[in-house]
Amino acid sequence: MTISENKTSLCSGNICPCQEKCPLSAALEIIGGKWKIPILCALYNDGPTRYNALRKKIKGVTNTMLASSLKELEADGLILRTQYNEMPLRVEYELTKNTNRLIPILGSLSAWGKDIKN
Amino acid sequence: MTISENKTSLCSGNICPCQEKCPLSAALEIIGGKWKIPILCALYNDGPTRYNALRKKIKGVTNTMLASSLKELEADGLILRTQYNEMPLRVEYELTKNTNRLIPILGSLSAWGKDIKN
């Protein structure tokens, strides 16, 4: 019945639609939400950036959303938080190596999203 | 001030974080939501599939969600709906060419999502 073809697996062994989390859905959840991509893009474009500088660059974001999104991105290993105990306090955020491997994939997605509009 | 480097642009001209929609965010919105990826995976794995077959394969999906997700995917050009006026009515859904170009990108995302867990 089921013919085993040499297709690219989207779920690495598990067949989607899966009950347990597949890595694809996991990845999309990590970068999902309204502010994650703008944050990643800002850090990608400008390198290490301070909290308030991010607030100014990302139009419309609130303290609540920026702080919680940064926390989640840090917990997921996508960004690195470095605190300098100066006065006043300085905190810088930057992309990690994991995220740099993600960038070209997002680039492809962006190109696909551009094409599909035509 | 701004040094023009030869980085991959994620937003094709516009600099994220952007006020207007960038193609990357557009792409993520199209494939976002709880059921879009399971639907695409099911159609990718099994080819043209009927409505009720999708319901059985995708565990936990409701009629409301399946019907509305299919409609959105069709409106966005990701799936093709074909109706056969037999008795009883038969409707089949399948991926379009646009979606087939998306598959390898999702494969990369999946691989990245798998790696990041370690």
Next chain:
DNA sequence: TATAGTACCAACCTAAATGCTTGTAAACTA
């Protein structure tokens, strides 16, 4: 002492996404 800057947190509320239940049309089948 007063003011201002930095990096956040917490409580509350709204709006959007998702879920549940029931209903319907069309056409065969017994």
Next chain:
DNA sequence: TAGTTTACAAGCATTTAGGTTGGTACTATA
């Protein structure tokens, strides 16, 4: 003619994401 199957749709409830407001702790500078 009643029942069955298929592919949905409408209405309402619930859950979750996101937004608003206001505040904290620390320290420097005037």
